Amino acid sequence: MTAARREQVLSYAVLIVFCLIALYPIVSILLLALHDRSDLVTGFSIPDSIDFGTFKTAWEEGEFGRGLLNSFIVAGTVAVATAVFATLAGYAFGTMRFRGSDLIFYLLLIGLIFPYEATVIPLYYFFKDFGLTDSYWALILPQIGLSVPFGTFWMRAFFRSTPGALVEASRLDGASSFMTLWKVLLPQAWPAITTMVVLVFMWTWNEFLLALVMIQSDDLRTAPLGLALFQGANRGSQDATLVAAAAIIVALPIMIVYVFLQRSFIRGMFAGAVKE
Amino acid sequence: MTAPSSAGVGAPDPSVGAARADGRAIAERRVRDRAPGEPRRVAYLYLLPALLFYVIFAFGPLLYTAWLSFFDWNGLTVGEWAGLDNYREVLSDESIRSSFVHSLVLIFFYAIVPVLLGLVLASVIAHARVRGVTAFRAILFLPQTIATVVVAIAWTWIYAPNGPLNEALDAVGLDSVSRGWLGDFTWALPALGLVGTWVMFGLAIVLFLAGIQKIPVTLYEAARVDGAGRFREFLAVTLPGLRGELAVALTITTIFALRTFDLIYVSTSGGPGTSTTVPSFLVYQNAFANGRVGLAACIAVVLTALIFVVAFAITKLVDRDPMQ
Numbered sequence: 001m002t003a004a005r006r007e008q009v010l011s012y013a014v015l016i017v018f019c020l021i022a023l024y025p026i027v028s029i030l031l032l033a034l035h036d037r038s039d040l041v042t043g044f045s046i047p048d049s050i051d052f053g054t055f056k057t058a059w060e061e062g063e064f065g066r067g068l069l070n071s072f073i074v075a076g077t078v079a080v081a082t083a084v085f086a087t088l089a090g091y092a093f094g095t096m097r098f099r100g101s102d103l104i105f106y107l108l109l110i111g112l113i114f115p116y117e118a119t120v121i122p123l124y125y126f127f128k129d130f131g132l133t134d135s136y137w138a139l140i141l142p143q144i145g146l147s148v149p150f151g152t153f154w155m156r157a158f159f160r161s162t163p164g165a166l167v168e169a170s171r172l173d174g175a176s177s178f179m180t181l182w183k184v185l186l187p188q189a190w191p192a193i194t195t196m197v198v199l200v201f202m203w204t205w206n207e208f209l210l211a212l213v214m215i216q217s218d219d220l221r222t223a224p225l226g227l228a229l230f231q232g233a234n235r236g237s238q239d240a241t242l243v244a245a246a247a248i249i250v251a252l253p254i255m256i257v258y259v260f261l262q263r264s265f266i267r268g269m270f271a272g273a274v275k276e
Numbered sequence: 277m278t279a280p281s282s283a284g285v286g287a288p289d290p291s292v293g294a295a296r297a298d299g300r301a302i303a304e305r306r307v308r309d310r311a312p313g314e315p316r317r318v319a320y321l322y323l324l325p326a327l328l329f330y331v332i333f334a335f336g337p338l339l340y341t342a343w344l345s346f347f348d349w350n351g352l353t354v355g356e357w358a359g360l361d362n363y364r365e366v367l368s369d370e371s372i373r374s375s376f377v378h379s380l381v382l383i384f385f386y387a388i389v390p391v392l393l394g395l396v397l398a399s400v401i402a403h404a405r406v407r408g409v410t411a412f413r414a415i416l417f418l419p420q421t422i423a424t425v426v427v428a429i430a431w432t433w434i435y436a437p438n439g440p441l442n443e444a445l446d447a448v449g450l451d452s453v454s455r456g457w458l459g460d461f462t463w464a465l466p467a468l469g470l471v472g473t474w475v476m477f478g479l480a481i482v483l484f485l486a487g488i489q490k491i492p493v494t495l496y497e498a499a500r501v502d503g504a505g506r507f508r509e510f511l512a513v514t515l516p517g518l519r520g521e522l523a524v525a526l527t528i529t530t531i532f533a534l535r536t537f538d539l540i541y542v543s544t545s546g547g548p549g550t551s552t553t554v555p556s557f558l559v560y561q562n563a564f565a566n567g568r569v570g571l572a573a574c575i576a577v578v579l580t581a582l583i584f585v586v587a588f589a590i591t592k593l594v595d596r597d598p599m600q
Contacts, residue, residue, distance in 0.1 A: 004405075007403065008404045014397055014400055014401060015412045019415040022419055023415060025427070026418070026430065028433060028434060029429065029430045042438040043439060084325075085329060089322060089325075089326035092322035092323050096316065096322075097316065098316050098319040104323065104327070108326075111330055111335065114338055115531075115535045115556065117537060117560075118559075118579065118580045119333075119341065121341055121344060121559070121569060122340040122341055123337050142333040144329045145331075145332060148329050177322075206422075206424065208425055209538065212560075213564060223423075224424075227425050231429055231542065244433065247426045247429040248426075250423060251423060251426040254422070254423070255421070258418070266413065
């Protein structure tokens with residue numbers, strides 16, 4: 001018994017230490033941001049009083065209201081569009097047999113691992129030709145294309161796991177393939193779809209390079225792009241508190257979603273890299 | 277028993293309906309395959325929107341990047357066919373080569389360290405009765421969800437000359453060691469590597485913990501009966517049982533390491549000097565600042581090829597399962 005007890009204590013100790021390590025960087029910039037802007041902050045110093053003034057200044061100077069709205073528009077559109085397209089494609093892969101299904105599936109699988117850094121150059125010139133570089137489209141359309149492989153992969157796994165008898169019965173009743181999807185399968189699919197939407201939303205929200213390349217006007221900056229530019233413009237040591245506050249502002253929306261939906265996050269992340 | 281190598285990891289949650297009842301599912305599918313009224317050609321219609329977006333905005337551009345890599349092009353005037361010149365430059369140019377070496381250093385910190393750490397910790401924790409696993413798991417996983425730009429800002433502060441790390445070193449009497457870590461030619465790259473370790477270690481622990489739960493307890497009991505110590509038990513039971521999870525963890529972390537861009541751009545811009553440049557940073561720099569689009573495309577192609585090779589090698593390495 002004592003050995004088991006010792007093991008238990010050791011386990012708690014290990015878990016707590018590593019949880020503290022996981023949390024510390026976030027806590028450290030939160031402490032930094034809670035300082036007054038004029039404070040000379042070093043290392044572990046803790047603010048005398050909780051003061052959100054620095055947040056207010058950062059919010060106004062960095063125009064983060066606009067940035068968050070832009071990120072919300074882009075990430076929301078990408079997540080919803082990906083959900084629709086991936087559900088349709090996953091349905092085909094998961095429940096139908098057709099010529100070339102393996103080939104098309106492998107083509108999509110490549111999309112799970114290739115670095116989108118390698119697509120940014122042609123995308124930039126492509127959108128430039130249409131005069132669309134500085135627009136929501138330049139952020140939304142490519143990221144739907146990049147998210148569709150994961151979404152399809154994920155929904156295919158879901159549709160494969162649904163009992164075949166359900167689909168069969170519906171077909172024998174004479175339902176069209178779309179009615180089978182709509183009436184029989186979709187009602188069960190919501191947990192899987194939620195996971196996918198949450199992950200795609202997060203990935204799109206956090207995306208940086210595409211916005212950096214495509215967006216020039218201040219009005220269209222996404223939150224991470226606005227944050228990086230804000231940091232670049234406030235490099236003085238007395239501005240550290242301001243940049244920290246901005247970083248918290250940008251991270252907060254996803255952290256709130258994460259608190260409520262962490263199971264979906266963790267479940268989906270692991271599936272993303274698995275190949276069959 | 278589920279095979280840990282593919283399906284088991286792919287759907288860790290039964291509520292989404294893992295493809296876990298393998299045998300039955302396959303039998304059912306066989307019946308389904310011959311079912312009357314099964315749609316065939318309509319499948320292409322369902323695939324169409326997803327494929328269109330993927331081909332136009334992801335796969336197509338990837339191929340076009342490969343095409344561009346054979347040109348000498350400044351992005352404005354007409355490009356000139358350059359054959360393999362860009363590839364020769366990638367192989368011979370000292371600064372480009374060193375960016376790939378930096379990637380290897382990052383792989384060590386992003387992939388190897390977290391995976392080893394995760395294996396050790398997960399096997400320490402695995403058989404203890406611990407409450408609140410869900411909360412621990414959520415906290416350990418948190419770094420994965422935060423935008424890299426934010427992560428970069430947090431760690432820039434930690435490594436700053438007046439930041440927490442130096443203050444901690446000073447406090448324990450190591451004043452001589454403290455420095456501006458990201459401005460140091462020797463230490464900037466390992467310092468950034470440790471940021472990757474921080475982002476990834478929770479993922480490895482959570483993944484391996486889930487995997488160990490799936491290893492039958494009888495295997496551990498058998499090992500104990502055979503008189504195996506903790507270490508032998510780890511080698512004989514835990515490690516083989518985590519084959520699939522190892523593959524997933526190594527693939528995610530290695531690809532992430534090779535793709536590093538945001539962290540470098542925000543924290544060091546490749547500096548000091550070129551001590552923290554990485555391939556994707558050079559892609560950006562050459563394409564959008566230096567007007568060397570062909571060379572940038574070529575670096576991107578080499579990086580992509582490297583990622584494919586690594587992903588393939590990891591799959592092959594881990595798939596050699598003697599049990600199957």
